[in-house]
Amino acid sequence: xxxxxxxxxxxxxxxxxxxxxxxxxxxxxxxxxxxxxxxxxxxxxxxxxxxxxxxxxxxxxxxxxxxxxxxxxxxxxxxxxxxxxxxxxxxxxxxxxxxxxxxxxxxxxxxxxxxx
Amino acid sequence: xxxxxxxxxxxxxxxxxxxxxxxxxxxxxxxxxxxxxxxxxxxxxxxxxxxxxxxxxxxxxxxxxxxxxxxxxxxxxxxxxxxxxxxxxxxxxxxxxxxxxxxxxxxxxxxxxx
Numbered sequence: 411x412x413x414x415x416x417x418x419x420x421x422x423x424x425x426x427x428x429x430x431x432x433x434x435x436x437x438x439x440x441x442x443x444x445x446x447x448x449x450x451x452x453x454x455x456x457x458x459x460x461x462x463x464x465x466x467x468x469x470x471x472x473x474x475x476x477x478x479x480x481x482x483x484x485x486x487x488x489x490x491x492x493x494x495x496x497x498x499x500x501x502x503x504x505x506x507x508x509x510x511x512x513x514x515x516x517x518x519x520x521x522x523x524x525x526x
Numbered sequence: 527x528x529x530x531x532x533x534x535x536x537x538x539x540x541x542x543x544x545x546x547x548x549x550x551x552x553x554x555x556x557x558x559x560x561x562x563x564x565x566x567x568x569x570x571x572x573x574x575x576x577x578x579x580x581x582x583x584x585x586x587x588x589x590x591x592x593x594x595x596x597x598x599x600x601x602x603x604x605x606x607x608x609x610x611x612x613x614x615x616x617x618x619x620x621x622x623x624x625x626x627x628x629x630x631x632x633x634x635x636x637x638x639x640x
Contacts, residue, residue: 412573442626453617453632454571501569505628514561515621515628517571 413437414506416518423494424526431489431521433504439484440506444515445477448501460487484508494525528553530620532631539608540639547603547634549618555579557623560594560601565633566614577601608638 413436423429433443442461446454460466460481468474476498478490487506491498501522505515529552539545551560562574575585577594585592589606605612618631 444628451635453630454628456627459626503569503571505571514573514576516573517563519568519570522569 412514412516414440414504414516414518416504416521418521419519420522420524422524422526425495426493429491429494429523431491431502431504431523433487433489433506433518435485435506435508435516438506438508440487440508441484442507443481443487444505444507445479445487445489446503446505448503448520450501454503457489491523494523496525499523499525528555528620528622528629530618530629530631532616532618532634534634535632536635536637538637538639541610542607544604544606545608545636545638547605547616547618547636549601549603549631551599551601551618551620551629553620553622555622559621561619561621561628562592562601562603563617563619564614565617571617574603605636608636610638610640612636613638 415434417432421429444459445457447457448454456469457472458466458468458479460479462481462484466479481487501520503520505517507515531550558579560577564572564574575592582594591604593602615633615635617633620629
């Protein structure tokens with residue numbers, strides 16, 4: 411149990427385009443989903459926390475208009491990187507927590523974004 | 527404020543050696559949770575263990591063992607008889623009682639050589 415998927419696993423896009431990344435909890439209802447960013451050889455940086463049906467809570471320094479997060483259902487959250495630029499290239503990881511798997515976050519496999 | 531420190535940036539061992547990964551945390555809360563995750567080269571974080579602040583009992587799972595000591599605010603992870611497949615980055619993390627945020631350490635890269 412506690413499987414989280416992400417799609418796509420890799421994406422290459424041109425500068426100025428928008429990219430949507432999906433995060434799904436496959437076998438449990440995720441009341442809370444988290445989005446992280448990880449630079450090479452660095453730790454995970456929490457970008458935002460989203461609860462189903464509510465607006466996401468962004469960490470300090472993360473641009474809300476740049477990284478749009480939607481948590482429309484208990485199994486799906488999306489992160490849209492708007493007008494992507496090369497500096498947005500990174501590894502984006504989502505995680506999910508739910509009533510069934512309390513006190514633990516389960517992570518998706520991550521999405522590698524490369525903006526040319 | 528909460529903080530997790532993994533002082534070892536990178537460790538290299540030869541297969542079958544034992545290795546301990548250190549984790550020191552800071553929090554003023556009395557209720558909290560500690561975690562270890564493994565991140566292999568593929569990138570996916572794999573959950574290894576969760577411990578709450580009221581349970582200081584050490585745990586062993588196969589070749590893995592964890593030593594939780596509140597007196598020194600440490601939650602160390604030992605791999606016995608390491609294998610090449612153990613090569614990965616290992617993260618220690620802290621979450622508070624409300625569980626709305628994880629605080630990750632900087633990670634320790636473990637290289638196990640054949």
